[in-house]
Structure formats: C-alpha cells, structure tokens
Amino acid sequence: MNHSSSSSRSTTLPNIILIVLDATRAKNLSCYGYSRPTTPNLERFAEHSVLYETAISPAGWTLPSHASMFTGLYPSRHGAHDQHQYLLPEYPTLAEHLRSLGYNTYAYCYNPYVSSSTGTDRGFEWFNVDFNRIRSSLNRIFTKIDNGLARLTGRRDSGARFINRLVRTALHQLKSEDRPFFMFIHYDEPHAPYRPPAKYNRYLPTGVSPGKARNVKQDQWEYLIDSSILNERDFEILTALYDGEITYLDNRLGTLFGWLEELGMLDRTMIALTADHGDNIGDHQLLSHKYCLYDTLLHVPLIVRYPAGTAQPGRIEHQVQTLDLFPTILALLGDNSSEIYQSLQGIDMLSSSKREFTFAEQARPNFTTMFNKFPEADVSRYDSALKMIRSERYKYIWNSKGDCELLDIRTDPGEEHNIITDQPDIATDLDKRLKDWLNSFEHARPSDRRPEFDDEAVERLRGLGYLD
Numbered sequence: 001m002n003h004s005s006s007s008s009r010s011t012t013l014p015n016i017i018l019i020v021l022d023a024t025r026a027k028n029l030s031c032y033g034y035s036r037p038t039t040p041n042l043e044r045f046a047e048h049s050v051l052y053e054t055a056i057s058p059a060g061w062t063l064p065s066h067a068s069m070f071t072g073l074y075p076s077r078h079g080a081h082d083q084h085q086y087l088l089p090e091y092p093t094l095a096e097h098l099r100s101l102g103y104n105t106y107a108y109c110y111n112p113y114v115s116s117s118t119g120t121d122r123g124f125e126w127f128n129v130d131f132n133r134i135r136s137s138l139n140r141i142f143t144k145i146d147n148g149l150a151r152l153t154g155r156r157d158s159g160a161r162f163i164n165r166l167v168r169t170a171l172h173q174l175k176s177e178d179r180p181f182f183m184f185i186h187y188d189e190p191h192a193p194y195r196p197p198a199k200y201n202r203y204l205p206t207g208v209s210p211g212k213a214r215n216v217k218q219d220q221w222e223y224l225i226d227s228s229i230l231n232e233r234d235f236e237i238l239t240a241l242y243d244g245e246i247t248y249l250d251n252r253l254g255t256l257f258g259w260l261e262e263l264g265m266l267d268r269t270m271i272a273l274t275a276d277h278g279d280n281i282g283d284h285q286l287l288s289h290k291y292c293l294y295d296t297l298l299h300v301p302l303i304v305r306y307p308a309g310t311a312q313p314g315r316i317e318h319q320v321q322t323l324d325l326f327p328t329i330l331a332l333l334g335d336n337s338s339e340i341y342q343s344l345q346g347i348d349m350l351s352s353s354k355r356e357f358t359f360a361e362q363a364r365p366n367f368t369t370m371f372n373k374f375p376e377a378d379v380s381r382y383d384s385a386l387k388m389i390r391s392e393r394y395k396y397i398w399n400s401k402g403d404c405e406l407l408d409i410r411t412d413p414g415e416e417h418n419i420i421t422d423q424p425d426i427a428t429d430l431d432k433r434l435k436d437w438l439n440s441f442e443h444a445r446p447s448d449r450r451p452e453f454d455d456e457a458v459e460r461l462r463g464l465g466y467l468d
Contacts, residue, residue, distance in 0.1 A: 013157075014266055014307040015189070015269040016103075016180075016182045016269070016329060017185065017271045018274075019186075019187070019271065019272065020186045020465065021276075021301070022275065023279045023288075024190060024275035024278065024301060025277075025299060025300065026275075026279075028243055028246055031301070031303070033302060038243050039250040041251065042250055042303065044257075045303060045305065048173065048305055049305040050311055050312075050316060051269075051302075052315075053315055054227060054299070055299070055320050055321065055322060056319060056358040057297070058075060060275070060291075060298060060359075060360070063120070064079055065276040067120060068323040069274075069322050069325060070093040070326075071091045072324075072326030072343075073344065074323070074325055074361060077441055078091045078444055079444025079445070081361070082363040082364060082366045083366065084450075085450060086451055088447040089119065091444075095107070095122065096123030099123050099182075102179055103182045105125050105181070105424070106126050106127075106182070107121065107128065107184040107186075107226050108163050108184070108186065109125070109163075109184065110162070110163065111186055112458075113451075117451040124184070157196075160189050163186075164256060167259075171259055175264075189252075190242050190279075193218045194242045196245045198206070200244035200245070201244055203239075203240035203243045203247075204240045205237065208237055213240070214235075217230060218238065219227050220287040221369065221370050221374065222373075223286075223371050224286075224291075227285055238281050238282070238446070239281050267307065267374050270306055270307055273301065273302070273303045274301060276300070278297045278298065283296045284415070290365055291382040293360050293361075293397050296393075299389060302322060318354050318355065318392070319355045323344075324346035326344055326348055327341060327362040330348075331350060357389050358389075359389055360387075361386065364383065365379075385399075386399055387438065388434075388436070389428070389433055390409070392409065393408065396431060396434060404420060405426065406418060406426060407419065
C-alpha cells in the first residue's frame with residue numbers, strides 16, 4: 001500500500017513508539033520486584049500499561065534480538081546473528097510495513113549494530129545516527145565539546161541525554177503532522193562498561209568511592225579466560241554501578257513520558273518499552289552477554305501502554321516474546337489478515353492466544369575480538385551453538401557439543417542445577433518439541449554479506465566492549 005492510498009486511514013491510526021533499553025534484565029527493575037528503587041518512573045508508567053512479567057528475548061545480544069523485533073521472526077529464520085551479521089532485504093521490517101501504511105518513521109539509536117551497517121535501518125525515513133553517512137563536522141565538534149563538559153560536571157552518560165534532545169525536537173515537529181508516526185528509540189544505558197553519572201553512584205557499598213569502583217575490571221574477554229580477576233565484592237560493586245545506570249535511565253524516561261503528556265500524545269500512542277537482552281554480572285561465571293541462554297540474558301522487561309480504550313492496565317504472567325510486538329501492532333491496526341501478518345512467527349499479545357513455549361537461539365559465537373586480545377585463549381567451553389525451549393516450568397537448552405541442560409525455573413530461578421539426568425523423560429520431550437519447531441519453518445539462506453563499519457562505528461563498538 002502506498003502513502004496516497006492510506007491517507008484516509010492515517011489520521012485514525014495510533015502513533016507507535018518502541019523504546020529499547022540495551023542490556024537491561026528484568027530482575028534489576030523495581031517495577032519487576034527488585035529490592036532497590038531503580039525504576040520509580042517505570043512504576044508510574046506501568047500503572048497505565050500492561051506489564052508482561054515473563055517476556056523472553058529470542059536472542060542474547062543486540063543484532064539478532066533487534067532483527068527479531070523488527071521482523072517478527074526468530075534468528076534462524078531471519079539469519080542475522082554472530083555468523084552472519086546482516087539482515088537481508090528479503091525479510092520485511094516493521095518500519096517498512098508501517099511506512100507503507102502512511103506512517104512517518106524515525107529512529108534514534110547510537111549503536112552500530114542497529115544501523116545501515118547491518119541492514120536494520122530499512123524502512124526508517126530518518127535515522128539519526130548512521131555510521132556510514134557523513135555527518136557535519138560542526139555537529140561532531142559540538143558533540144565532543146558537550147561530552148567534555150558533561151564529563152567535567154559528572155553528567156557524562158552513554159548517550160541518553162543526546163538521544164532525548166533529538167527526540168524532544170522531533171516530537172514537537174510531529175505534533176503538527178497529519179500522518180501518524182512510528183518512532184524507535186534505543187538507549188545504550190545500562191550496557192557495559194557501567195559508568196553512571198556521578199549522582200547515580202548511590203548504590204555503591206559503604207566505603208567504596210566512585211574512584212575505587214571505576215578500578216573494578218569490566219573486561220568480559222579477560223574474565224572469560226581468568227575468572228579470578230573478579231571476586232564477590234567486585235560483583236557487588238558492578239551490580240551497584242549497573243543499578244545506578246538503570247536509575248539514571250529511568251530518570252531520562254520519566255522526562256520523555258512527561259513530554260508526551262504535555263504534548264497530549266499519550267492517549268493516541270502505543271508505547272512499548274522493552275530490552276534487547278539482559279546481562280551477566282558474574283552470573284554463571286560470565287560477564288556481559290552472549291555465550292548462554294539463561295534468564296539473566298533472556299528475561300527482559302516488556303511494558304506496553306496501549307492507546308486509550310484498547311487494553312486494561314495490569315500484569316500478565318504468562319510467557320510472551322519481544323518479537324510478538326510486530327503482530328500485536330498489526331492487529332491493533334486491523335491489519336491481521338495481511339500476508340505479512342501470516343508470515344510472522346510471533347503472536348498477537350492482545351488476543352486470547354497464549355504461548356505454550358518460548359524459544360531463543362545463540363549461533364556459534366565469533367571469537368575474533370577474543371583472539372586479537374588473547375591469541376592463546378581456550379574458548380572451547382563457549383564454542384557452540386545453543387537453542388532453547390522454555391515452558392512455564394522447564395527450560396531445555398540444546399548444545400551443539402552435546403552438553404544439554406534441563407532446568408526447573410520454578411524451583412531453581414537462578415538456573416544453577418542441571419536436572420537432565422534426574423528428569424530424562426522431560427528432557428527428551430522438550431528436545432523433540434524443539435527440533436519439531438526448528439523443522440517447521442524455512443531457515444535463512446547462507447549469505448556472505450557482512451556489516452561495514454567505518455572508523456566512528458568501530459570507535460563506538462570498542463567503547464561498548466565489542467572490540468579490543
């Protein structure tokens with residue numbers, strides 16, 4: 001459908017805002033029951049929203065999880081993962097489809113894995129940070145000066161301040177537009193390294209100064225080969241820094257919600273807030289993300305404020321997945337009989353349908369950065385592909401090396417005890433269901449297409465710990 005054919009509908013269609021918090025696990029948010037008051041603004045936001053208590057990401061790192069949100073497909077279906085870091089154009093995106101319905105489409109993101117470099121920018125009319133297009137030297141100079149001043153005054157962050165500034169300008173402009181808009185906002189907070197602005201160091205243990213906290217190592221590669229570099233006290237400090245980042249971001253989100261209220265946009269806008277994945281902070285002897293399919297990475301927040309009159313606020317206990325957002329949005333628009341809707345692997349979260357199982361995947365990791373830093377590193381423990389199937393009680397993780405796991409997430413929420421030898425029948429049943437599911441759809445075709453990151457993107461990836 002082109003813009004002209006959809007113009008009669010456009011004024012009745014709701015605005016849609018998708019907010020993604022990078023590396024944010026649900027267990028550290030007070031709106032999900034965490035003991036520290038990390039998210040007071042999200043708690044207030046949730047009062048008028050549907051909070052999904054068990055939202056599961058289909059992948060444990062940025063690219064495949066965003067590609068799944070944008071396509072409504074699992075990683076093995078869309079093919080954008082560790083071994084092939086590019087979303088091929090044959091898989092339609094949410095932005096492309098909404099644009100065909102007459103939506104203005106805008107993206108505010110500062111992560112190179114979600115950009116034209118990886119094909120995930122398709123459908124957005126305007127993408128504020130595109131690492132493969134020339135940005136004005138004046139803007140770069142201004143940004144460097146602004147960041148320098150922020151560092152001196154203890155307000156330096158990972159980009160939320162900059163993103164909010166752009167979003168505020170856009171919202172004021174979009175208020176006068178006749179067409180509805182789809183806006184994707186990605187915040188890098190609280191992605192490692194954890195360095196909250198000064199006033200958000202409030203959770204540090206007694207006697208630990210911000211300077212001492214900064215000295216705690218946050219190198220995931222070094223920790224993988226030598227876990228002795230960090231002790232229990234170090235992880236207590238890292239968790240405090242992580243929580244500080246979340247509280248800071250919650251403050252920025254409160255400001256954003258305030259703008260939407262001032263502009264009178266809340267009632268006619270669907271606002272979906274989620275995370276691409278969580279993080280390990282020493283959990284399972286891991287730091288950062290990838291290399292596992294435990295809930296520290298997969299259990300993410302998902303809070304949706306639907307347009308007025310669409311859904312009753314409340315909490316939903318049963319499992320959903322972040323890729324369910326695509327079909328839910330289409331159903332909200334009355335577009336659930338289209339060919340693209342039928343091709344999606346998610347479900348409409350506003351329907352009576354409930355998932356019996358959720359799924360997640362980790363392709364065989366790419367260890368290039370690891371070997372650049374530690375040429376002699378033994379990565380055999382992590383060098384495998386993983387597939388996960390999760391019922392309301394059990395999680396089964398298939399490992400390409402044969403080290404499969406069965407976990408009772410009801411009695412063992414920390415996923416510390418593999419009970420596969422105690423419950424072989426359950427493991428066999430879930431293994432079969434997982435394989436039947438994998439055989440039920442066509443997998444992405446192999447491709448040699450690779451992302452092309454320029455110097456600025458490489459610098460950003462290095463700052464996020466992806467490169468050495």
